[in-house]
Amino acid sequence: MADIPSYKQRKVITIGVVSELTGLSERQIRYYEERKLIFPERAPKGNRKYSFADVEQLIDIANKREEGVQTYEIRQDMLRAERKKEKRMRRDLLRGEINARFGIQKE
Amino acid sequence: MADIPSYKQRKVITIGVVSELTGLSERQIRYYEERKLIFPERAPKGNRKYSFADVEQLIDIANKREEGVQTYEIRQDMLRAERKKEKRMRRDLLRGEINARFGIQKE
DNA sequence: CGTGTAAGGAATTCTGACACG
DNA sequence: CGTGTAAGGAATTCTGACACG
Numbered sequence: 001m002a003d004i005p006s007y008k009q010r011k012v013i014t015i016g017v018v019s020e021l022t023g024l025s026e027r028q029i030r031y032y033e034e035r036k037l038i039f040p041e042r043a044p045k046g047n048r049k050y051s052f053a054d055v056e057q058l059i060d061i062a063n064k065r066e067e068g069v070q071t072y073e074i075r076q077d078m079l080r081a082e083r084k085k086e087k088r089m090r091r092d093l094l095r096g097e098i099n100a101r102f103g104i105q106k107e
Numbered sequence: 108m109a110d111i112p113s114y115k116q117r118k119v120i121t122i123g124v125v126s127e128l129t130g131l132s133e134r135q136i137r138y139y140e141e142r143k144l145i146f147p148e149r150a151p152k153g154n155r156k157y158s159f160a161d162v163e164q165l166i167d168i169a170n171k172r173e174e175g176v177q178t179y180e181i182r183q184d185m186l187r188a189e190r191k192k193e194k195r196m197r198r199d200l201l202r203g204e205i206n207a208r209f210g211i212q213k214e
Numbered sequence: 215c216g217t218g219t220a221a222g223g224a225a226t227t228c229t230g231a232c233a234c235g
Numbered sequence: 236c237g238t239g240t241a242a243g244g245a246a247t248t249c250t251g252a253c254a255c256g
């Protein structure tokens with residue numbers, strides 16, 4: 001009923017709740033931000049706000065950390081994945097434009 | 108990828124954020140709880156926690172209040188809607204059981 | 215009835231730093 | 236490197252109450 005809610009992306013969760021949800025300490029969560037693994041928004045007075053997507057991301061990070069992966073490695077993997085994703089999106093966008101101009105063809 | 112996230116129902120938002128999201132004062136939000144229009148969970152130390160569904164509910168309440176509808180009326184409407192919904196669910200549940208026993212029939 | 219506000223206390227969050235390793 | 240902790244301050248939240256209407 002609302003306009004594309006996308007609750008998953010909405011940054012509304014405080015660090016205390018994120019800590020409960022992930023089992024990570026607030027210290028850890030702030031540190032991962034320092035290492036650019038996570039990007040909360042800030043409320044007007046400076047409080048960090050996280051989304052459910054961030055919570056999932058933190059859980060992934062926690063799992064990798066348990067396996068001994070360093071934050072630097074995790075960041076590199078993230079950047080690689082992101083580049084891959086952008087490449088895919090550019091490709092899909094291009095395909096969409098071609099279809100728009102020349103019509104949809106089967107196969 | 109997670110197990111039926113249902114982010115919409117998860118009670119993780121503090122009253123301050125709900126206030127920003129809805130435009131209602133914290134006083135109003137607490138009052139609507141007192142009038143049994145909204146049911147936040149409580150964190151271990153007593154802080155209220157709301158879901159996105161609660162936020163939507165509050166926006167509906169705010170709209171009705173602007174139209175001059177009293178909280179008592181809003182509550183009655185809610186109870187009526189809930190009874191209707193339960194009736195529907197019982198009916199659907201029953202239908203499901205019948206189908207499970209006698210198979211799905213077309214039309 | 216519905217909402218604002220001041221009151222006092224308790225819990226939250228923030229930053230920068232020291233510690234250990 | 237990754238995380239814990241004590242420190243001090245600022246912002247948040249809570250409850251019960253008085254106010255107005």
